[in-house]
Amino acid sequence: MPLAISRRNIFGWKMGQVKLFLDYIRQYVELTGEEEEILLSKVRARNFLKGQYIVQNGDVCRYENFVLAGCLKTFYIDNEGQEHILMFAIENWWIADLGSFISQTPADLNVQCVENCELVQIHYNDLQALYLDIPKLERFFRIIIQKAFVAAQKRIVNNFTLSAVDRYQQFREQYPLIEQRVPQYMIASYLGITKEFLSKIRNQLSTPKD
Amino acid sequence: MPLAISRRNIFGWKMGQVKLFLDYIRQYVELTGEEEEILLSKVRARNFLKGQYIVQNGDVCRYENFVLAGCLKTFYIDNEGQEHILMFAIENWWIADLGSFISQTPADLNVQCVENCELVQIHYNDLQALYLDIPKLERFFRIIIQKAFVAAQKRIVNNFTLSAVDRYQQFREQYPLIEQRVPQYMIASYLGITKEFLSKIRNQLSTPKD
Numbered sequence: 001m002p003l004a005i006s007r008r009n010i011f012g013w014k015m016g017q018v019k020l021f022l023d024y025i026r027q028y029v030e031l032t033g034e035e036e037e038i039l040l041s042k043v044r045a046r047n048f049l050k051g052q053y054i055v056q057n058g059d060v061c062r063y064e065n066f067v068l069a070g071c072l073k074t075f076y077i078d079n080e081g082q083e084h085i086l087m088f089a090i091e092n093w094w095i096a097d098l099g100s101f102i103s104q105t106p107a108d109l110n111v112q113c114v115e116n117c118e119l120v121q122i123h124y125n126d127l128q129a130l131y132l133d134i135p136k137l138e139r140f141f142r143i144i145i146q147k148a149f150v151a152a153q154k155r156i157v158n159n160f161t162l163s164a165v166d167r168y169q170q171f172r173e174q175y176p177l178i179e180q181r182v183p184q185y186m187i188a189s190y191l192g193i194t195k196e197f198l199s200k201i202r203n204q205l206s207t208p209k210d
Numbered sequence: 211m212p213l214a215i216s217r218r219n220i221f222g223w224k225m226g227q228v229k230l231f232l233d234y235i236r237q238y239v240e241l242t243g244e245e246e247e248i249l250l251s252k253v254r255a256r257n258f259l260k261g262q263y264i265v266q267n268g269d270v271c272r273y274e275n276f277v278l279a280g281c282l283k284t285f286y287i288d289n290e291g292q293e294h295i296l297m298f299a300i301e302n303w304w305i306a307d308l309g310s311f312i313s314q315t316p317a318d319l320n321v322q323c324v325e326n327c328e329l330v331q332i333h334y335n336d337l338q339a340l341y342l343d344i345p346k347l348e349r350f351f352r353i354i355i356q357k358a359f360v361a362a363q364k365r366i367v368n369n370f371t372l373s374a375v376d377r378y379q380q381f382r383e384q385y386p387l388i389e390q391r392v393p394q395y396m397i398a399s400y401l402g403i404t405k406e407f408l409s410k411i412r413n414q415l416s417t418p419k420d
Contacts, residue, residue: 142355149362157296
């Protein structure tokens, strides 16, 4: 089925971006050509530079963000000003402060680009309209968020039950692409350990045993 | 609008249970009388005794469970046989091993009744059929799971950033009804501390300062 994209949407989008985004959605729900047009008319592709913020704590998170290219981190800043990384996101992941987004209240979290990024952004109001126009998107986001919830619960279990070494090894196995792309101090923050301790773990793991 | 309930569903249900369940759903989506009938024909109310398991790790979690009455806990058993409580559920909460449920693979988690419980159970196959028959349920579960995800993420942040004392105080404020209903050693497990340490915290908090 050929892609029917109205003229207004091509503006600001590269064809490859459109394909990536729709291919991803099609893994979960089948949209008609008309529904794809409606969807594309309500979302925008936008580029961000490394270091730019998508969400800053205290601001309301207005967009759900799908990663076409790049890497981002979600983090919390504690009362001592220390950064705690909650999650990373790379290609084909969604990222936002969901608590802020669904309630449209100020965010507790920050979302920042770790690399230059290409994102698909859906504004809160547009998403509410899309849910009504394309009810299949309810299913799509229901499935996506279920997976995110399961991953978050697994993380709670791991933080309770695994040693730092085991958490690091599991992170490397589960997210090999992320491990290669983000600096070690961010991985340490994600694991809840100091970068010195992570460095020690890495040395231990790379030293061959007798 | 009067409730239209087919005869077969009254069997095994008390009228109060039907009302509680439908009232809860109605907070999120508006169902027609016919849709309510379909829904009720696919779910069952079931009683469990304190101590009974709803899910045991290693078994596939076949049901999503809505709590009409009672209190349950979800926990993980580590390699040393120690129990780590991930969440409690009381009236109007949903509980399952969602990872096992959505993939229909063996559960990592256990779900057990902390009190005698009345649950509404929806079998995996019936829920898939319900999503097709009543697409509004996609919206309903999308919203419910979003909230659960936000709570799980908040818990990860708290575990990273708050002291045990602060985590305990926040738990008491956030879930006052649960704090009164579950034994202290379970709260300690939920907080990731020993029951002796929790007892010390409670003593500190109850001792008036000069």
